Amino acid sequence: MFISTKEYDALQQPITQTFKGCKDNSNATLFVMQRDTEFLFIPIKKKYAEVRCNLTGKKIPK
Secondary structure, eight states: OOEEEEEEEEEEEEEEEEOTTSGGGOEEEEEEEEEEEEETTEEEEEEEEEEEETTTOOEEOO
């Protein structure tokens, strides 16, 4: 099939708030991710946001 997908960070912004989900209450960063999918030459773009812990890199649940 003719499906291709690319996913990358479109924007990142530090957050001054601390989260319980982060190890040692470290800071976190807000990432706006973009997923570009092309299906039979029809581009589909989707953006979504996620917060990641700076110390461990794990996603913090909403």
